[in-house]
Structure formats: C-alpha cells, structure tokens
Amino acid sequence: MDRLKECSLKPGWLSVRKLRILLFSSCMLAIAVNGFALSKEADTCMACHSDNSIAPTVDISMMDYSKHGSLDCSLCHADAANLPHDAAKMKADCSTCHPTEVTEYSGSVHGKAMAAGDKEAASCVSCHGDGHSIIAAKDPSSPVYHVNLPATCGQCHSKGKLSSSSNANVNNAFDIYTDSIHGKGAMKSGLLVSANCSDCHGSHAIQPKSDPGSPINRANVTTTCGSCHVNVLKDWALSAHAEAFKKDPVKGPVCSDCHVAHSVNNVQSAKALNALMKACSDCHQGEFGTYRDTFHGEVTQLGDTSRVASCASCHGAHMVLPTVDPRSPTSYKNLLGTCQKCHAGATAAFTEYMPHAEPEDAKKNPILHYIWLFMTCLLLGVFGFFGLHTILWLIHSLRTGKHRRGRDAGKDAGTNQEHKENTENKEGTDAR
Amino acid sequence: MPAESTRYFVRFRLYHRILHIMVIVSFLGLALTGMSLKFSGQDWGVWLSWVMGGPMASRFLHRLFAVVTFLYFGLHVLWIIRSWIKDGFKKTFWGPDSIMPQFIDIKQMFQNVKYFLGKGPQPKFDKYTYWEKFDYFAVFWGVAIIGSTGLVLWFPVLFAHFLPGILINAAVIVHSDEALLAVGFIFTIHFFNTHLRPEKFPMDKVIFTGRVTEEELKNERPAEYERLVASGRLEKIETTEAKHWVYTAARIGGFTAVTIGLILVIMIIYALIAG
Numbered sequence: 173m174d175r176l177k178e179c180s181l182k183p184g185w186l187s188v189r190k191l192r193i194l195l196f197s198s199c200m201l202a203i204a205v206n207g208f209a210l211s212k213e214a215d216t217c218m219a220c221h222s223d224n225s226i227a228p229t230v231d232i233s234m235m236d237y238s239k240h241g242s243l244d245c246s247l248c249h250a251d252a253a254n255l256p257h258d259a260a261k262m263k264a265d266c267s268t269c270h271p272t273e274v275t276e277y278s279g280s281v282h283g284k285a286m287a288a289g290d291k292e293a294a295s296c297v298s299c300h301g302d303g304h305s306i307i308a309a310k311d312p313s314s315p316v317y318h319v320n321l322p323a324t325c326g327q328c329h330s331k332g333k334l335s336s337s338s339n340a341n342v343n344n345a346f347d348i349y350t351d352s353i354h355g356k357g358a359m360k361s362g363l364l365v366s367a368n369c370s371d372c373h374g375s376h377a378i379q380p381k382s383d384p385g386s387p388i389n390r391a392n393v394t395t396t397c398g399s400c401h402v403n404v405l406k407d408w409a410l411s412a413h414a415e416a417f418k419k420d421p422v423k424g425p426v427c428s429d430c431h432v433a434h435s436v437n438n439v440q441s442a443k444a445l446n447a448l449m450k451a452c453s454d455c456h457q458g459e460f461g462t463y464r465d466t467f468h469g470e471v472t473q474l475g476d477t478s479r480v481a482s483c484a485s486c487h488g489a490h491m492v493l494p495t496v497d498p499r500s501p502t503s504y505k506n507l508l509g510t511c512q513k514c515h516a517g518a519t520a521a522f523t524e525y526m527p528h529a530e531p532e533d534a535k536k537n538p539i540l541h542y543i544w545l546f547m548t549c550l551l552l553g554v555f556g557f558f559g560l561h562t563i564l565w566l567i568h569s570l571r572t573g574k575h576r577r578g579r580d581a582g583k584d585a586g587t588n589q590e591h592k593e594n595t596e597n598k599e600g601t602d603a604r
Numbered sequence: 605m606p607a608e609s610t611r612y613f614v615r616f617r618l619y620h621r622i623l624h625i626m627v628i629v630s631f632l633g634l635a636l637t638g639m640s641l642k643f644s645g646q647d648w649g650v651w652l653s654w655v656m657g658g659p660m661a662s663r664f665l666h667r668l669f670a671v672v673t674f675l676y677f678g679l680h681v682l683w684i685i686r687s688w689i690k691d692g693f694k695k696t697f698w699g700p701d702s703i704m705p706q707f708i709d710i711k712q713m714f715q716n717v718k719y720f721l722g723k724g725p726q727p728k729f730d731k732y733t734y735w736e737k738f739d740y741f742a743v744f745w746g747v748a749i750i751g752s753t754g755l756v757l758w759f760p761v762l763f764a765h766f767l768p769g770i771l772i773n774a775a776v777i778v779h780s781d782e783a784l785l786a787v788g789f790i791f792t793i794h795f796f797n798t799h800l801r802p803e804k805f806p807m808d809k810v811i812f813t814g815r816v817t818e819e820e821l822k823n824e825r826p827a828e829y830e831r832l833v834a835s836g837r838l839e840k841i842e843t844t845e846a847k848h849w850v851y852t853a854a855r856i857g858g859f860t861a862v863t864i865g866l867i868l869v870i871m872i873i874y875a876l877i878a879g
Binding site: 464465466467469470471473474475476478479515516517518519521522523524525526529531537539540543544547548550551554555558559561562564565566567568569570 | 640641642644645649650653654658659660717719720721722735738757760761764765767768769770772773774776777778781782784785788789792793796797801802803
C-alpha cells in the first residue's frame with residue numbers, strides 16, 4: 173500500500189485520470205493475486221502451502237481481512253522458517269501474543285478438559301475460528317461477536333452435540349437460552365445489552381458453577397446479574413432474601429433460585445409467572461398452598477395472570493420483606509394501598525381478608541375453622557344419609573323387579589311382583 | 605308409548621316447567637364454570653376452563669348464569685306470593701298440597717327405609733314425597749346461601765364497606781363447599797331419585813311434559829290420587845298426551861344434562877380421591 177501511495181504522490185508524469193486507472197488496476201491485481209498484504213515470509217510459505225501443493229494447505233482468501241493477515245507464519249508456527257519443519261514445534265501457539273488469554277484458558281473447564289485429552293473440549297479456534305482468517309471480536313461477522321457468541325457456543329452446547337457431559341444444563345444450554353428473554357434479546361433483536369453466554373459465564377477463564385471463582389457460583393450470582401440489572405441488585409440487597417443469603421449462602425435465595433438460569437423469561441407471560449411462583453413455593457410451601465385455594469391462585473393456575481394477584485403483586489419482587497417490616501407492601505401501614513392497586517375503593521375492613529387463610533387450623537382462625545367444620549359435616553351428613561338411602565333403594569328396586577315400568581304393571585297383573593306388593597301395601601295402610 | 609285409552613293429568617304447570625329449564629341451564633353453566641375454577645389444580649379443570657374461553661370468560665359466564673339463577677328464584681318467590689294471595693297462607697305453607705316439610709315426611713321417610721329393608725309396606729305418598737321436598741329445599745337453601753355468598757365474592761369491596769373482611773374468607777368456604785354439595789347432590793342423588801332409579805330408568809320426563817298417567821299417579825302418589833278423586837278435582841286437572849316434539853326435546857335435553865352432570869361428578873370424585 174505504501175509503495176502505491178508513493179507513486180501516486182509524484183507529481184507531473186501522471187494525470188489524475190491515469191492515476192485513477194492505475195489505482196483501480198493495482199487493486200484488481202492485488203485481489204487477483206490473493207495475498208497482496210501477506211508478509212514476505214508468508215509469501216514464501218504459501219509457495220508450498222497454498223492450493224493443493226503440500227499439506228496442510230492454508231486458505232488465505234480471508235487473510236487480507238484478518239487481524240493475522242500481515243503476520244509472519246513463524247510467529248505462531250515456531251519452526252516455520254526451517255526446512256524440514258520440526259512437527260512438534262509447528263502447532264500454532266497463541267500464547268506468543270495472547271499470553272493472558274491462554275493462561276486463563278488453561279485453567280478453564282475447557283482447557284482442563286483439553287489437557288485431559290477430551291476430544292470434544294473447545295480450543296481457541298473452536299470459538300474464534302481459523303487463526304488464518306481470525307477477525308476482531310468487535311467485528312459483526314466474528315463468531316464471538318456479542319450477538320453471534322450464543323450460536324458459537326451452541327455448536328457444542330445444544331441437544332445431542334456433547335457426549336462427554338451428562339449435565340443437561342450444559343448439554344442443552346443453547347436450546348433453552350434461545351427461548352429465554354436474554355436469547356431473544358441478543359439473537360433475535362440483536363441487542364448488545366442483552367446477556368450472552370460470556371456475560372454470565374466469562375469467556376477464556378470459564379469455570380463450572382461449583383468453582384468459587386465462577387461468576388455463576390452462588391456467592392457471585394447476584395454481582396454477575398447485578399452488573400446489568402443494577403437497580404434490581406439494589407432492591408435485592410435490601411430484601412429479606414439478601415439477609416437470609418448473608419446468614420446462609422447455601423439456602424439464602426439469589427437471582428437464579430427464582431429466575432431459572434438459561435430459561436429466564438419475561439415475567440409478563442403466564443408460563444413464566446407460574447414458574448416464578450413455583451420457585452417461591454420451593455421455600456414458602458404452606459403460603460403457596462393457601463394462595464392456590466384463593467381466587468387469585470386458581471385463576472393464575474388456569475393460565476391467566478393478567479388480572480389477578482401473584483406472589484409479587486402483594487409482596488413485591490426483589491425487595492421482598494416480611495410483613496412486620498414497615499417498608500413491606502404487606503405491612504400494616506401499606507396493606508390498604510397494596511390492595512387498592514387492584515381493588516379501587518377498598519376500605520380498611522377489606523384488608524381484614526386473609527389471603528393465606530387456613531380454615532383447617534382451629535388455632536389460626538377459629539371463626540373460619542368452625543364454618544369450615546360445619547360445611548364439612550353438612551356435606552358428609554347429606555351424602556352419607558342420601559348415599560345410603562340411594563343404595564338401599566337401588567337394591568330393593570332391583571330385587572323386587574321394580575325396574576319394570578309402573579304402567580306395564582297393570583297389564584300382566586298376575587305375575588308382576590310389584591302389583592302384588594302394591595296390593596299388599598294397600599292392605600297394610602288400610603289396616604292402619 | 606302408552607295406549608290410547610291412557611288418561612293424563614297435569615303435575616307441573618308450564619310456569620314451573622319453564623323455571624325448571626332455567627334451573628337446568630343455569631345450574632349446569634354454574635357448575636362447569638365454577639368447578640373448573642375450584643379444580644384448577646386438575647388437568648381437566650384447566651382443560652374445561654380453556655374450552656370455555658379461559659378463566660375470565662368463565663367468570664363472565666358464571667355471573668351471567670348467576671343472574672339467571674336470581675331471576676328464577678325471584679319468579680319462584682312471586683309464585684309463592686301468588687299462591688299465598690290466591691289460596692291463603694295455610695294451604696300454601698301447610699298441608700298435602702304444600703311442599704313445606706311436615707311431620708308426615710319424617711314418618712314416611714322411616715317407613716320408606718323400612719320398606720327398602722323389606723320390613724314394611726311402602727308409605728302412601730302424597731303430592732310431594734319427602735325426598736322431593738328435600739330436593740326442593742336443597743335448591744331453595746342452596747340458591748340463598750350460594751347466591752348471597754356469591755354476591756359477596758362478586759362485589760367484595762362493596763360488602764367490606766359495612767361487613768368485616770373476614771366475611772370474604774367465610775364466603776369463599778361456604779360458596780365453594782355448598783356448591784360442591786349442590787353439584788354432588790344434584791348429579792348423583794337427584795339424578796338417581798328422579799331419573800336413574802330402575803322404576804324410571806333412563807329418565808322421568810314429567811318435569812318437561814308436565815303430565816303423569818293415571819297409573820303413575822295411582823301407584824306413586826296414592827294419597828294424592830285418593831284426595832283428587834274424593835274432592836272431584838281429578839277431572840279438572842285431566843289433560844291430553846304431550847306432543848311428540850316435547851318428548852323428543854325432553855329426551856335430548858334430559859340426556860344431555862344427565863350426561864354432562866355425571867361426567868363432571870365423576871371427574872370431581874376422581875379429583876377428590878386422587879388428590
């Protein structure tokens with residue numbers, strides 16, 4: 173390129189038109205020889221390693237565009253300058269230029285698996301593509317570009333691709349992620365702010381969840397999610413859940429306990445909201461049971477979450493607090509306002525309604541308990557009495573042949589037992 | 605079909621037949637929409653709700669049928685008032701022509717159970733048997749209880765203006781359990797007592813035709829028959845056979861209602877047993 177520039181800058185012997193022609197044909201020539209920008213050393217190597225000369229052949233069609241296009245071959249392939257090459261030293265070594273990344277990789281789940289001889293383990297080129305045509309991650313056509321990365325990871329982490337792992341979360345991650353709000357955001361809408369794989373898992377130093385240093389380890393999850401969801405993290409930090417987490421990092425709920433990692437979804441959808449409430453019920457089983465007994469709980473269970481209260485409608489979502497806390501939406505001070513969000517015109521008496529009533533428990537609400545007990549006895553009494561009544565009636569009718577219609581009875585009076593009985597009855601009552 | 609010479613007498617007037625059709629339609633509608641909510645934890649509950657257009661559509665239908673219920677309840681109360689004015693208090697609320705439970709009903713109930721056990725004669729029933737009176741009051745009480753608690757659940761904010769909020773909890777329990785009682789009772793006991801018992805199987809069409817044959821009247825309600833003969837009123841209530849289309853409609857409508865009811869009650873029993 174510099175040579176060309178030098179020529180064009182010499183004034184006098186070239187007109188602008190001639191210059192244009194020269195510039196154009198030079199470019200065409202450059203494209204035609206397919207290696208205009210290659211280093212001198214690379215030019216030499218390509219004498220053998222292009223097309224179908226000596227294996228391995230190198231596809232240099234993208235090299236002009238590649239970040240590595242102008243590098244000497246021996247930068248990566250240590251013994252490239254010597255002939256014949258020492259095969260052991262010819263394997264590309266990325267660490268010459270990218271020492272940090274390679275060190276991180278070596279300690280990662282991928283690097284360790286590779287070292288252990290796992291043939292399926294990802295190497296540098298698995299994600300970044302062939303080193304000869306490698307392009308910057310910022311380039312929209314890079315396989316590790318923000319919105320392309322999920323599909324790249326998905327080459328291995330989708331259904332039926334990995335045989336070396338039995339962890340469904342690892343194996344099907346891409347399939348689940350695709351349908352999540354993060355997946356749709358990044359892959360469908362192309363949102364650079366929507367989390368891709370590396371936003372949560374890290375990239376070169378990727379570690380399993382169990383590793384204390386992993387960004388998705390329980391201890392780190394809230395920080396990782398909070399790096400994008402800043403206000404949510406602030407709210408959570410004030411919540412009873414955060415307090416519980418501080419006391420017991422194993423049981424105290426973090427983001428991923430309610431929002432299921434890869435399938436994290438828009439909470440507006442009924443399916444997602446029911447899944448969230450199911451997550452609440454993992455710890456708050458009793459409360460969830462009593463909620464399901466209410467109109468609110470029944471309607472959401474039927475799949476309509478648009479008009480009725482779910483857990484978070486009353487308790488808040490991230491800043492969930494116990495009712496005794498005056499900041500809680502269910503506190504004595506705030507309850508009326510919380511009900512009024514949906515029930516306009518609600519009075520203080522309205523808030524006496526118990527959304528988690530337990531009529532079976534006499535100690536909790538004696539009035540409700542006795543109403544419940546009365547209704548239960550009423551049902552058992554009525555069904556008990558009439559059930560028995562019906563059974564006796566049925567047995568009697570079948571035994572005495574009453575299933576022969578009443579109106580037929582008169583026609584064959586002589587043989588019909590029913591008729592006989594009627595006659596007997598008449599006598600019986602007459603006698604009285 | 606009975607022979608030509610069969611005599612027919614009116615048992616239910618058109619007014620009552622129409623009210624009973626209103627009862628059937630609204631009761632089935634209320635049962636289906638209500639039970640899909642009560643059994644939302646069951647797959648069939650979710651399916652049933654989906655069939656009816658989702659819980660919000662079900663809610664609308666439930667309230668629509670509730671209005672029909674209040675309407676027939678009101679029309680029935682008007683009829684009681686009419687009888688009171690026309691026939692006087694005593695004849696409307698007491699005696700063999702009244703549906704009011706009386707001492708004789710308790711007596712006849714014991715007699716009938718003895719009769720089932722083969723230890724006595726069948727009692728001589730009058731116009732309304734004790735189980736029919738129970739059926740009637742089950743509906744009367746049922747509409748009053750389920751209707752009033754249903755209104756509380758329909759307008760909780762309004763009711764909480766002058767009643768304590770715990771009443772809403774109580775209304776939920778009473779409405780739901782009383783509905784289970786009503787649905788269970790109508791779809792098993794009432795269906796058996798009036799339609800499915802061997803004497804009437806597969807159905808008694810009197811509630812649709814309004815007519816009974818002389819044989820039926822004599823055999824099933826001998827006391828009433830004797831009273832009608834003695835007072836000479838029997839001829840006054842004599843009528844012709846119901847038209848053919850009425851039988852057809854009764855058969856189709858009756859079977860539909862009985863089938864829907866039985867399926868629903870089987871699903872409810874399944875849910876209660878399977879949990």
